[in-house]
Amino acid sequence: xxxxxxxxxxxxxxxxxxxxxxxxxxxxxxxxxxxxxxxxxxxxxxxxxxxxxxxxxxxxxxxxxxxxxxxxxxxxxxxxxxxxxxxxxxxxxxxxxxxxxxxxxxxxxxxxxxxxxxxxxxxxxxxxxxxxxxxxxxxxxxxxxxxxxxxxxxxxxxxxxxxxxxxxxxxxxxxxxxxxxxxxxxxxxxxxxxxxxxxxxxxxxxxxxxxxxxxxxxxxxxxxxxxxxxxxxxxxxxxxxxxxxxxxxxxxxxxxxxxxxxxxxxxxxxxxxxxxxxxxxxxxxxxxxxxxxxxxxxxxxxxxxxxxxxxxxxxxxxxxxxxxxxxxxxxxxxxxxxxxxxxxxxxxxx
Amino acid sequence: xxxxxxxxxxxxxxxxxxxxxxxxxxxxxxxxxxxxxxxxxxxxxxxxxxxxxxxxxxxxxxxxxxxxxxxxxxxxxxxxxxxxxxxxxxxxxxxxxxxxxxxxxxxxxxxxxxxxxxxxxxxxxxxxxxxxxxxxxxxxxxxxxxxxxxxxxxxxxxxxxxxxxxxxxxxxxxxxxxxxxxxxxxxxxxxxxxxxxxxxxxxxxxxxxxxxxxxxxxxxxxxxxxxxxxxxxxxxxxxxxxxxxxxxxxxxxxxxxxxxxxxxxxxxxxxxxxxxxxxxxxxxxxxxxxxxxxxxxxxxxxxxxxxxxxxx
Amino acid sequence: xxxxxxxxxxxxxxxxxxxxxxxxxxxxxxxxxxxxxxxxxxxxxxxxxxxxxxxxxxxxxxxxxxxxxxxxxxxxxxxxxxxxxxxxxxxxxxxxxxxxxxxxxxxxxxxxxxxxxxxxxxxxxxxxxxxxxxxxxxxxxxxxxxxxxxxxxxxxxxxxxxxxxxxxxxxxxxxxxxxxxxxxxxxxxxxxxxxxxxxxxxxxxxxxxxxxxxxxxxxxxxxxxxxxxxxxxxxxxxxxxxxxxxxxxxxxxxxxxxxxxxxxxxxxxxxxxxxxxxxxxxxxxxxxxxxxxxxxxxxxxxxxxxxxxxx
Numbered sequence: 001x002x003x004x005x006x007x008x009x010x011x012x013x014x015x016x017x018x019x020x021x022x023x024x025x026x027x028x029x030x031x032x033x034x035x036x037x038x039x040x041x042x043x044x045x046x047x048x049x050x051x052x053x054x055x056x057x058x059x060x061x062x063x064x065x066x067x068x069x070x071x072x073x074x075x076x077x078x079x080x081x082x083x084x085x086x087x088x089x090x091x092x093x094x095x096x097x098x099x100x101x102x103x104x105x106x107x108x109x110x111x112x113x114x115x116x117x118x119x120x121x122x123x124x125x126x127x128x129x130x131x132x133x134x135x136x137x138x139x140x141x142x143x144x145x146x147x148x149x150x151x152x153x154x155x156x157x158x159x160x161x162x163x164x165x166x167x168x169x170x171x172x173x174x175x176x177x178x179x180x181x182x183x184x185x186x187x188x189x190x191x192x193x194x195x196x197x198x199x200x201x202x203x204x205x206x207x208x209x210x211x212x213x214x215x216x217x218x219x220x221x222x223x224x225x226x227x228x229x230x231x232x233x234x235x236x237x238x239x240x241x242x243x244x245x246x247x248x249x250x251x252x253x254x255x256x257x258x259x260x261x262x263x264x265x266x267x268x269x270x271x272x273x274x275x276x277x278x279x280x281x282x283x284x285x286x287x288x289x290x291x292x293x294x295x296x297x298x299x300x301x302x303x304x305x306x307x308x309x310x311x312x313x314x315x316x317x318x319x320x321x322x323x324x325x326x327x328x329x330x331x332x333x334x335x336x337x338x339x340x341x342x343x344x345x346x347x348x349x350x
Numbered sequence: 351x352x353x354x355x356x357x358x359x360x361x362x363x364x365x366x367x368x369x370x371x372x373x374x375x376x377x378x379x380x381x382x383x384x385x386x387x388x389x390x391x392x393x394x395x396x397x398x399x400x401x402x403x404x405x406x407x408x409x410x411x412x413x414x415x416x417x418x419x420x421x422x423x424x425x426x427x428x429x430x431x432x433x434x435x436x437x438x439x440x441x442x443x444x445x446x447x448x449x450x451x452x453x454x455x456x457x458x459x460x461x462x463x464x465x466x467x468x469x470x471x472x473x474x475x476x477x478x479x480x481x482x483x484x485x486x487x488x489x490x491x492x493x494x495x496x497x498x499x500x501x502x503x504x505x506x507x508x509x510x511x512x513x514x515x516x517x518x519x520x521x522x523x524x525x526x527x528x529x530x531x532x533x534x535x536x537x538x539x540x541x542x543x544x545x546x547x548x549x550x551x552x553x554x555x556x557x558x559x560x561x562x563x564x565x566x567x568x569x570x571x572x573x574x575x576x577x578x579x580x581x582x583x584x585x586x587x588x589x590x591x592x593x594x595x596x597x598x599x600x601x602x603x604x605x606x607x608x609x610x611x612x613x614x615x616x617x618x619x620x621x622x623x624x625x626x627x628x629x630x631x632x633x634x635x636x637x638x639x640x641x642x643x644x645x646x647x648x649x650x651x652x653x654x655x656x657x658x659x660x661x662x
Numbered sequence: 663x664x665x666x667x668x669x670x671x672x673x674x675x676x677x678x679x680x681x682x683x684x685x686x687x688x689x690x691x692x693x694x695x696x697x698x699x700x701x702x703x704x705x706x707x708x709x710x711x712x713x714x715x716x717x718x719x720x721x722x723x724x725x726x727x728x729x730x731x732x733x734x735x736x737x738x739x740x741x742x743x744x745x746x747x748x749x750x751x752x753x754x755x756x757x758x759x760x761x762x763x764x765x766x767x768x769x770x771x772x773x774x775x776x777x778x779x780x781x782x783x784x785x786x787x788x789x790x791x792x793x794x795x796x797x798x799x800x801x802x803x804x805x806x807x808x809x810x811x812x813x814x815x816x817x818x819x820x821x822x823x824x825x826x827x828x829x830x831x832x833x834x835x836x837x838x839x840x841x842x843x844x845x846x847x848x849x850x851x852x853x854x855x856x857x858x859x860x861x862x863x864x865x866x867x868x869x870x871x872x873x874x875x876x877x878x879x880x881x882x883x884x885x886x887x888x889x890x891x892x893x894x895x896x897x898x899x900x901x902x903x904x905x906x907x908x909x910x911x912x913x914x915x916x917x918x919x920x921x922x923x924x925x926x927x928x929x930x931x932x933x934x935x936x937x938x939x940x941x942x943x944x945x946x947x948x949x950x951x952x953x954x955x956x957x958x959x960x961x962x963x964x965x966x967x968x969x970x971x972x973x
Contacts (some may be wrong), residue, residue: 113561120560130575130650139571140561191561226361247620311518312681321677341678347674365814373826380830464951487962491954493906495913496929497946505934594821616825616916628826632818637818 007279020046020199020231021070026083028069035303037076039065052225053230054242054263055125056278060299063235064121066252067201071118088115088198099224111189113140117192119202123184123209127176128300133160133187134172140194159190161221186220193224200225201233203297206241208229218245239282243267248335251275254300254310257329262334271338274311309341317342323337356646362636374417376408404428431618437626440611445630447517448600448607452592455527459534459588464581466535467542469569471550471577472569482539482644489536489645495598498529502602515604526603534588538581545577552576563626577643579650588640590635707969717957722953726772735763738921749812749939755945759935767923768945774835774924775953778908779901782842787893789843790850797851798858809939812848820845824907825916833919838911842904849896857889859877891968898961902954909950925950 002260028040040062047053057063068074070085072094083229085093092111097104112118112217117140128136138152147155153172160168163186174324176184185205192200198235202221206214222245225232242249242263249266251259251274254276258270280293297314309315321341330343392400403409404427420427426437462606470482472526505525506514513522549555558568596609604610608627615623647653730736734782738883749756755764824841831837911917912926919927928946936943 071560085464109562109564111562112559113563118557118560119559120552126557128554128558128572128576129652131581135571139558139563143562156619157749177652188557191557194561282662305498318681319678320681321673323681325677344673345678347677361810361813362817365817368814369818376826376830439901440963458668487958488955491902491958492951493909493954495910496950499929499947503940507937590819594819597821598910601914611829612825613914613916616829619829624826624829628822635819636817 018048019046020049021090022086022146023066023070026066026069026085027081028065028074029079029081030065030075031077031079033301037302038305039255039302041305042082043257044083045250045253045256045257045260047231047233048196049170050229050231051248052222052246054246054249055233055235055252056237056239056249058237058299060251060264060302061237062302063252064203067118067235071116071201072104072117073111073112076161087111110144113191113197114144114195115198117195117197117200119185119189119200119205121204121207123181123188126188127184128178131173132173133179137172137187137191137194140191144195152239156190157193158189159194162224163187163193164216165190169176181209182217185209185213185217189217189220189313190225193228196228197230199231200231201235201272203235204237205234207237214241216272217333220243220341228249233257239267243282243299251278255302255306257339258311259338259340261332261338265333265336269336270313271332271336271343272340273315273317273342277314309339319345351644351647354647358640358643359373362633362640364637366629366632370418370568370606370625370629371414373628377625378413379622395461397449420547420594421629426629427622429620429646431615431620431623437623440623441626443490444606444608444611447605448596448609451517451523451526451530451599451607452589452596454523455530455534455592455595459531459538461579463532463535463538464542464578466539468546468577470539470543471546476591479543482543486536486543492532494529494533494595495602498525498599498602501525501529517603517605517607519564522603526599526605530592530599533595534591537584537588541580541584542577545580547572549573549576550651573618575649579630582646585643586635586639587647589638593631593634625643685782693846698902704962708967709959711959711961712967714968715959718844718952718956719960721958722949723776724773726776727768729769730766733763733766733769735766737764738768754938756941758942759939762825764928764942764945767928768925768949771925771928771946772949772953773925774918774922775905775908775950778835778839778842779905779957782839782846783897783900785839786845786847786850787897789847791854793847794851794854794856797900798855798862801859801862809855812851815845816848818845821907821910824911828911828916833917834922835908835918838917846900849900852892853892857892860901861888869880870936879956894968895961895965898957902957902961905950905957927938 014148014216023046024042024044025042027038030039036086043062043066044052045055055063055066064075067076068078069080069083070087072092072093074080080094082095083093084091084096090107091097092104092108094101095102097107099190104112109225128132134153134156137156138149141147141152141155142149156172157168157246160171165171165183167187171179179187185208186288189205192202200221201291205221206217218241219230221234234242236242239249248260248262250257251272252267253274258271259266261269266275270279274295277293277295281295295314300310302315306312306323307326308324309318309322309327312318315322319341325337325341327341327344329339332343356406398407408416424478425439426441429435429437429440431442465483470479473479502514502525505512514524514525516522516525550551550569555568555572558572559565563571583635593609595608597613598609600607600610601603601613608630611623612627612631614620615627708837743761755768757763758767759965793808793812797805797920819840823844827841827844828837831840908917908924909929912924913930914926915930917926918924925946929950931941932943932946
């Protein structure tokens with residue numbers, strides 16, 4: 001009941017709002033031979049104009065699949081089951097799109113790579129090995145801008161220079177295997193930036209890179225964001241990466257959002273035991289003698305997601321209620337929300 | 351690239367030289383006179399003249415040197431069977447026929463094979479993909495000569511809608527081409543199906559879609575080139591297959607080509623023609639292999655030609 | 663959603679008691695482990711066509727061994743009272759134009775085809791492992807030279823070798839076998855060489871060397887484990903191609919010659935009688951096609967079963 005009301009509200013939202021992307025109750029499932037994988041379960045978040053939002057979670061927490069759902073890039077066996085998505089004042093949910101799936105596909109083709117683009121995880125496998133850089137870089141421009149091949153080429157050279165690739169004129173004619181990993185990631189960033197997108201989704205952009213290059217790539221993304229004023233969603237499994245980049249942070253676990261807050265709130269007042277657990281794994285140079293604490297166990301099997309809190313099996317504060325009932329989001333401050341029964345504990349025990 | 355090509359050509363020449371040498375000594379190792387049993391009935395003087403004419407009176411090393419010199423000049427001598435006809439004339443007459451049929455079969459098998467493979471890889475209907483795979487397995491299991499025979503019986507003898515002899519008109523090409531192409535079509539469609547279904551799973555296809563490229567163009571621009579790489583490398587073996595396939599297809603359909611000539615020369619023990627044809631086939635296949643490697647280097651930038659790992 | 667519905671009033675103090683550690687199961691084993699061979703066999707069995715092929719091939723092998731032994735006819739024995747006879751109790755597949763029993767001849771052909779197929783595969787296996795192993799193990803200039811030789815041999819189609827060999831040694835099963843084996847081992851040799859080269863690079867070979875163990879033994883052991891999959895797949899493809907070569911040559915009339923009977927010869931003989939006695943050509947054609955089909959199905963099945971990527 002409540003959900004459909006919200007959906008209706010979302011469509012009629014004020015276009016002047018500061019929210020660039022609004023995702024509500026997103027649920028995504030994959031059909032596999034073993035059964036249905038519930039990769040994303042009832043996830044809601046917003047991205048404001050001009051901000052960098054961090055989404056943090058272990059691999060398999062559903063963060064990437066949530067982003068693929070927004071982009072409309074799910075694999076063949078993946079389906080958005082529920083939820084509304086509003087990007088730049090326009091509905092982009094395949095479920096409620098006006099005109100049906102065909103119209104949705106057509107609309108998303110115009111959006112992808114244009115106002116909404118994505119930086120991918122592995123620079124080694126996301127560039128086509130048999131096409132040269134030029135072909136791959138001018139492709140989004142030729143798709144979305146009314147420019148000639150020559151103009152696109154010039155723009156491509158300019159882009160490569162911006163992302164820090166030396167002698168772009170000659171590099172343009174080379175193939176991916178002639179570049180190092182860091183260089184390839186710069187090219188992928190250039191592709192994402194080609195049409196001045198309003199929102200860039202960066203899916204673990206530094207995971208596959210050497211530590212020394214990671215910082216440079218992050219700095220590059222930050223600089224680009226500042227210059228263009230676009231919004232960025234930075235997806236990572238490393239809280240350390242988002243620390244100096246993001247204004248707000250979303251923590252995901254087992255296909256669900258467990259905590260949302262500003263960077264300060266997440267780092268200094270973590271409420272969810274999983275967030276605390278993640279923080280215990282971050283290497284902080286200021287606390288040299290701190291022992292790193294791994295979280296025991298492994299993430300839940302999303303083929304059979306637990307009825308209650310997904311973190312129950314690994315949680316050091318687990319209670320009986322956690323096993324059978326899913327905790328609701330509790331608002332701790334206007335910006336800080338957390339889904340954990342510990343928030344209700346005091347109330348009930350009091 | 352040029353350096354690599356030259357290297358490959360050199361290796362090709364060495365291969366041809368080895369082939370020429372081996373065939374020469376093999377022919378010499380065959381017991382009995384090359385002129386058959388009836389030679390004993392001829393007068394001694396005629397025999398001597400005959401031997402002198404084919405340099406058979408000289409020692410084997412001498413014969414070998416003469417033979418090599420002639421081969422380099424493109425002179426393969428006279429046919430033993432058809433007296434007075436140069437082997438090169440026979441080849442020059444038969445080669446265009448085989449080449450024409452081979453070219454038609456080549457294009458036909460590539461076109462049909464690639465189409466079937468792509469359809470099988472991309473179709474949403476499981477039965478289409480299964481049907482193509484069954485066809486491909488049957489295609490590699492039914493020998494071309496039996497398939498040709500079945501075609502002849504059904505369309506030539508029973509229905510009488512297709513001519514079964516020679517290569518006069520376009521209709522004559524249908525049965526030999528289809529018979530020759532069954533096996534390569536199966537191979538190509540298997541290759542394309544597996545490489546295409548591999549290609550659509552690749553991450554770079556997701557990146558291409560994330561650029562807002564339409565699904566059809568994602569396949570054409572990003573999938574096709576990748577999935578054609580294994581097909582290109584198959585081109586060399588395909589030429590070899592079409593050559594050996596022509597042996598039986600040409601005999602069956604009475605086509606006056608190289609394959610038919612080769613089979614008759616073997617049954618009639620026409621040694622000069624056998625040697626010349628062996629070298630000719632070898633040269634054709636070597637050239638086809640070199641072209642294949644150069645082509646796959648053009649289409650796949652990751653191949654480093656200088657290493658020269660592939661076959662001659 | 664699999665959330666259980668609840669309301670605020672339902673929440674009790676009881677529910678907020680700590681959860682017993684034994685009720686948490688943080689580690690779980692995703693899959694039961696099986697031995698490689700067992701796993702492969704289970705996957706092979708799942709492929710019905712491959713299983714069917716294996717059964718058919720088994721039947722052909724048994725028939726090929728026993729039919730000629732227990733049949734009252736030999737493959738060249740002529741029955742002048744029954745020329746071109748239709749199938750009957752006395753001659754289950756009928757007789758040919760000389761009154762020879764076709765069943766016995768087809769089964770005799772099966773012996774020839776299968777022995778050509780399997781022995782050429784066995785010979786190629788031995789030569790290939792030795793040649794590839796030496797080239798890969800010694801490396802350097804020797805390897806370079808050995809591989810160039812392989813390139814040269816490989817660039818000529820195998821059919822030409824067979825024909826050349828048959829010119830010298832005559833039209834019999836041995837020359838066909840020798841001819842096929844001139845080039846059939848090359849795929850195997852390349853495969854083994856590549857495997858040996860990559861094994862040599864790996865740490866355990868170095869470790870074994872440092873410990874003073876025999877590197878050869880270790881290499882051999884790991885080689886077998888690592889290449890068994892591709893080697894078997896290669897073998898299953900080699901058998902049908904050898905059978906094809908033999909049938910091809912006999913059909914053209916330059917292979918095994920009369921009165922011996924191979925499937926190719928039988929098909930060739932029956933060719934002339936196709937309009938009057940079409941049944942005679944059906945037997946050898948069916949024998950070749952079904953055997954090739956079974957072998958190819960088995961090959962596909964083995965390939966899939968041994969491919970670690972396709973779990």
